[in-house]
Amino acid sequence: MYLLVYYLPKSITNYISKQYEIITLIIIRRLFKDLATISLSSDWFKIKYDLQFTYDLIASVLLFFLINLFYKKSKKRFRNDKINEDQIKGLERFIKIKKVLATSLVPVLFFVAIYSFVNWLISVINPITNNIISFKNINNIFFEQFFTILIIADVILLLFSFFHTDEFHKVIRNSGFIISTILLRLSFSVSGLLNTVLIVAAIIYGLLILIIHNKFEVFISSEKKQDHLN
DSSP states (O other): HHHHHTTTTOHHHOOOOOOOHHHHHHHHHHHHHHHHOOOTTTGGGGGGHHHHHHHHHHHHHHHHHHHHHHHHHHHHHOOOOOOHHHHHHHHHHHHHHHHHHHHHHHHHHHHHHHHHHHHHHHHHOOTTTSSSOOOGHHHHTTTHHHHHHHHHHHHHHHHTTTOOOHHHHHHHHHHHHHHHHHHHHTTTTTTHHHHHHHHHHHHHHHHHHHHHHHHHHHHHHHHHHHHHHH
């Protein structure tokens, strides 16, 4: 999670890819938990815990593949346009804003981590309270709250990005990444197959947004070259 904040000022695609990595690691962690509950029998596809293990197993491989594609697409650069002084200043200002936002998220990260741990510890020591967090919903500890904060941070960055660029495809890309983060956040509020479907759908959506954005970049670059030749 700290690396997620660290990459925020550097690149939005790296920042989003770190979110995908985190959610994949959560699935992997859940696989170890699923191993303790599986039942090796001929009724594999009828037993709830065996089905959940199957879903998570397939999802982990699929997410690994999708993240690989996302990294490949995010490394592509198509345009080599010259930017003027005003654009350079706008870019530097936007980077400063991202650095300030990332810096402010660091204490928030540690506060939410400590608060979540203490709250969970109290519920374990004193199970009579109504705020019991079971190991079944262990992912709700910290991650659910922090992903909510990330959505707010993403929206703030989107608003400030309008001062940096008003290109349609970039605005759609940034908006699409926010929707992807929201889908990841929603996955924490459900369980079972729906949880896995939301996570996979979030990453597929982000990947499709990036692919379309790259194709838009190719189109704009070719159009500018054609205008230059004319």
